[in-house]
Amino acid sequence: MSLLSINGLSLSIAGAPILRDVSLSLASREVVAVTGESGSGKSMTALAVMQLLPARSEATGAITLDGHEMLELDEATLCTLRGDLAGMVFQEPMTALNPVQTIGAQVSETVRLHRPDLNPQSRAREVLDRVGLESIPLSRYPHELSGGQRQRVVIAIAIACGPKLLIADEPTTALDVTTQAQILTLLKRLAAEDGMGLLMITHDLAVVAEMADRIVVMRHGEVVEAGDTPALLADPQHPYTQALLAASNHRVDLPGGAEQAPLLRVQNVVRDYTLPRTKLFVPAGTHRAVDNVSFDIKRGERLGLVGESGCGKSTLTRAILGLEPVQDGSITLDGTPVTDPSVRRKMQVVFQDPYGSFNPRHQVARLITEPFHLLDSPPRDHDVRIESALTDVGLSPDDAQKYPHQFSGGQRQRLAIARALMIRPELVIFDEAVSALDVSVRAQILDLIAELCRQYDLTYLFISHDLSVVRTITDRVMVMQKGRIVEAGQTEAVFSDPQHPYTRQLIDAAPQLPLHETTRARSLP
Amino acid sequence: MLRYTLKRLLSLFISLAIASLLIFAVIEVAPGDPASFMLGINAQEDTLAALRVELGIDQPKWQRYLSWVGGMVQGDFGTSYQYRTPVAEMIADRLWVSLPLALYALTLSTIIAFPAGIYAASRRGKAGDVGVMGATQVGIAIPNFWFAMMLVLIFAINLRWFSAGGFAGWDKGVFAAMKSLTLPAIALALPQAAILARVMRSSLLDVLDEDFMRTARAKGLSRGAALRRHGLRNAMIPVLTILGLQFSFLLAGGIIIEQVFYLPGLGRLIFQSISARDLIVVESVTMLLVFAVITVNFLVDLAYAAVDPRLRART
Incomplete structure (x- = not known):
């Protein structure tokens, strides 16, 4: 008999349907991954199991957890099951812990609630040791720990009472690749040692591929496909699964050719931050954030x-971008220091968050023409420029009169690119520009960037923590660690034959999808 | 924590020094000669000069500033121009009315506001929330002198439970003194409680949306337990800020209520002294109030650090 079985679960929040007829099951010692893009209902499925749904939710169907009918229990009974029978780990370790309580208090609270027979303090110590925090005292506060350590504390809270089911909702999305690898290994080890069932919610198919026994793919609140991991990855049946796999492994065709003349020169740049003084008569210490970094970007290079x-x-x-003073070295664009105001018009940047980077009260036409104020005389053919800019990024000229909230995340990132390219800058900086996007949208934006490269010979610096994206969208790559560039070279060469141990570590830690010929050639519907 | 406290203390002393300079300067530029005010318009020039020497206002400004500050440090606030009694004595008498009144009102306001705010937050959007928030609107909108007069009308004149005004004095016993402060305290507390309840509610609602509240629920805490154990302390920072401001206001800002109830408090003292150009009293009372405000801010800063470990770590 399975530990968890969800049968025909439908859910609506304030009348809006969120889940439709979702069914899945999970046995003890089994790892099941629920995957899908944002809005697919995967997190709501997890919250439904815990019965921690938002206000005004209505669920029908059945959720059976270890013999308990979760939809029929009253709140008091649910409170005794949460944390005891099922533990949950969340996405954002930075905010998932109470900032004003010590980690010891937060871990032992679960024990005190469900296991009065145990000594809360010693049990807390025990589970913190188990999740790899042997050296961290119970008296620490969350802000004194790193993101990875905090996620370990959250895991310790979840497993403190020895639950039969562990639900992990995007447990590593907010973490660095090497930390992600450690946390995934930890979750897998704990599930195996305690014989827990592990329900993993994640948008990242590559994470799932290495962890899960079975995969459930969701879209628009419905399960579109479910099956054993190797079979599903090797031979996906549903077109959506196929498209999702294709998008995850998406490769773009970059046009060739950089000139030899360097456009941006970064020479021996040092940036020190002054640390807060700790002693009255001792000079304040410094933290070297950028340590003697030098590189060139040639015209037309990515x-x-x-x-x-x-x-x-x-x-x-x-x-x-000229926004940060440097203590030593120089940064020049075309021979002019970047701190010179005339350089501003030659550089534009696209940021990570497509929601936060637009003034919500301005129309698109005004938003994307913002860089015009950098020019000495704004162009006369305003409307023509707006029209062509929107068309270039795959939007319609009619969109000029809309407001940002009328666009999806991917469309907003297109707008951000349109804004950056408005004054034909010589250098574009993409700062984690595709990191917040779903895989299929990300694939489209990467295609767009490649297309724009063909059209306008873009030169750009693409900053990302996502190795697979950098691999496909750049000619050359630099690996940075502790303020230094530890390795630099042709992208393919660095990825296929990394020289520096840190680069090797990064590449090994990054989860990868097994490549199957069937998924490669297909494109998105 | 020690570093943090010392840093706050240092900023307290700097604020006091700047405030004393400002107060002294402002009083100096204020028009009106206390000597001619005291002796009337028909006074002889030599009598005026003699009085100025007696009051010490013939000396250079910097010397007067130093002797004023030096005196205050030793508890000597000078002598009132008007009544010829030591200012320290006058202030002490009034402080024994205003300070208990402020504390009384603050306690009442907290006792009303905390449960009301917590209740409203836990019933967000439901009838209870709407009811409490409606009541706080009314509490803020009603002018407190009108409310004070209504209290007098009902409890003093009709029911005869309290006296309509005046202060019994502490020599009549704590109960009698507190009784005569009760109606004024209620009148002062109500609008403050209404504001505080709203701040408490909105602050708690912000915290309820935090991720760690979901973590608390996933542990198996009920909604109410999660709110009490994890929500309250995180919601305290804005509430403490408002509490500090309210105490400072209550100490002297109760002047209208003092008038309504004929209470010999600090507010009335400063008002009367300004009318009589009794500048030394004005200076001293103002300085005392500034001292109180800055001290309360210091205590609020310490309370912040006690509530939030991140503040302790930052300094």
Whole structure:
């Protein structure tokens, strides 16, 4: 008999249908992954199991967890089951813990709630040791820990009472690749050791491929396909699964050819941050965020920059944009220092968050023509420019009169690209520009960038933590660690034969989909 | 924590120094000569000069500033121009009315506001929430002097439970003194409670949307337990800010209520002294209020750090 079985679950929130007839099952010791893009209902399925749905939700069907009919139980009984029979791990470790309580208090609280027979303190110590936090005292607060350590604390809370089911909702999405690999290994190990069933919710098929026994693919609140992992990946039946796989392995065709003349020169750049003083008469210490970095970008070249959070890539990016003072070295574009205002019009940037980077009260026409104020005299053919810019990025000229909220995330990223290209900059900086997008949308945006390269000979710096994306969209790549460029070279060469141990570590840690010929050639519907 | 406290203390002293300079300067430029005010318009020039020497206002400004500050540090606030009694004594008498009144009102306001705010937040969007929020609207909208007069009308004149005004004095016993402060305290507390309840509610609602509240629920805590154990403390920062501001206001801002109830409080003292150009009293009371405000802010800062470990770590 299965540990968890969901039968014909339908869910609506405030009348809007979210899930339709979802069925899946999970046995003890089994790892089942629910995958799909945003809005597919995968997280709601997980929350429905815990009965932690938002207000005004109505669920029909059946969820049976270890003999309990979860939809029929009252709140008091549910409280005794949550945390005891089923534990849950969430996506955002930075905010999933109470900032004003010590981690010891937060872990032992679960024990105190469900297992009065155990000593909460010693049990908390025990589970924290199990999740690999042997050296961290119980008296620490969440803000004193790294993202990966916090996620371990969240996992410790979830497993503290020895649940039969562990639900992990995008447990590694917010983490760096090497941390992600460690957390995935930990989850898998704990599930195996305790004989737990593990329900993994993730958008990343590559993560799933290495972990799950079975995969459930969801779209628009429905299960479109389910099956054993190897079979499903090798021979997906549903067109959506096929498209999803194709998008995850998406490769673009970049046109060739960079000139020899360097456009951007970064020479021996150093950026120090002053640390807060700790002693009155001792000079304040410094943190070197960028340490003696030098590189060139040639005209027409597409350069990638990869590295984990805190490696200094954002600081370097801001320095290139002239937004950050440097303590040593120089950054020049076409021979002019980037801090010179005349350089501003030659560089444009596309940011990660397509929601936060537009003023919600302005129309598209105004938003994408914002860079015009950098020019000495704004062009006369305003409307023509807007029209062609929107067409270039695959939107319609009619969209000029709309507001940002009328667009999806992918469309907004197209708008951001249109805005960046409006004044034909010589250098475009893509700062994690596709990281927040679903795989299918990401594939489309990557195609768009490649197409624009063909049309306008773009030169860009593409910053990302996602190795597979950088691999396909750049000619050359640099790997950054602790403020230094540890390896640089032709993208394909670096990826196929990494020289620096850190590069090897990054590439090994990145989850990969097994490549099957069947999924390669297909494109999105 | 020690570093944080020392840093806050340092900023407290700097604020006090700047405030004393400002107050002294403002009072100096204010028109009106206390000597001629005291002796009337028909006073002789030599009498005026003699009085100025007696009051010490013939000395250079910097010297007067230093002796004023030096005196205050030792508890000597000078002598009132008008009543010829030590200012320290006058302030002490009034403080024994205003300080208990402010604390009384603040306690009442907290006792009403916390449960009301928590209740409204836990019933978000439901009838209970709408009811409490409606009541707070009314509480903010009603002018407190009108409300004070209604209290007098009902509880003093009709029911005869309390006296309509005046202060019994602490020598009549704590109960009698507190009784005469009860109606004023209620009148002062109500609008403050209404504001505080709204802040409490909105602050809690923000916290309820946080991810860690979902973690708490996933542990098996009920909605109410999660709110009490994980929500409240995180929601306290804005509430503490408002509490600090309210205490500062209550200490002297109760002047209208003091008038309605004929209470000999600080507000009335400062008002009377301004009318009489009794500048030394004005200076001293203002400085005392500034001192109170800055001290309360200091205490609020300490309370922040006690509530939120991240603040302790940052400094």
